Amino acid sequence: MFERFDDSARRTVVLAQEEARMLNHNYVGTEHLLLALTRDPGPAGQALTALSVTRGDARDHIIEIIGAGLTRTNGHIPFTPRVREVLENSVRFALQCADSNVRSGHLLQSLLVDDESVAALTIAQSGTTLEAIGDQLTDLMTAPEPSATEPEPRFVLSA
Template sequence: MLERFTKDARQVVTDTQVQARELGHRRVGTEHLLLALLTGGGAAAETLGRHGLDAADLRARIVRAAEEPLDPEALRAIGIDLDAVRQATEETFGAGALDVPAGAGRPRGVLRGHIPFTPEAKKSLELGLRQAIRLKQKHIAPGHLLLGLLHDESFPSARLLVGAGVDLGELRADITGLLTSKAA
């Protein structure tokens, strides 16, 4: 599949390793792909910027998401109010009782070598290929990778975009329009 990637798309995939390593993460996720797309320049990055996404803000959102081991929205869906649980715990055990200690969960030292991709990140790359096929295009460009990240709204990348106020449907339409106009 990688042989179909454009030079820019290959660079994005390479840059995900850098992004994960800089954040001290042991796995490359869809959020790292999104950050690599945003910081990589080019049409996909410009489109993300036009939709209000900023690299520093996205990086901060990724850090916050990694520090919060529980997904408040998922818990709410099954009837658990994380804020109520946190409040009750702090009333019993004191302020910050559920906080993760600084540096906990972070690897010690510098990560070396290849950082493995999460199943979601692998799936998003496959979905990027499917988007190129759907658009009848022979190569996979950064825009196709972005469409792959947007395909499944449960991916961390899509949740981060929604959290940043991005309308996923509008972003999909803009990227698709960009890809099809370049092919024409």
């Protein structure tokens, strides 16, 4: 499945694993994926931070409701069934957008579908809604690419 993921989506998955390790969790859940997406420089991260879903606040909320593990987790950390579903659905979102690759924005779109996940609870705690983030993400993902501006003409004075 990951062969369809672009660099931003692959980086997000790796960061989600890193977030799980930093919290000493022995699984990668939707909350870890959310934390990773807050670190994304693209539309996913921009949509979250524009609506006040920040890594620090989200992490604090996750620790409050789940806690941190007591022992460091080494080696492979498995995905929860919900995260596997998010990853699979992100491929569908990419195809619906006529994209050949899954981007981090597709991961966020897919994450927003499940309103009972820890990620959804964390987003709600930030004072926004899944719908508002989805709308913001759509606007950012469908915005036209900024065109490269041509350099200003150079004036050459000749005598």
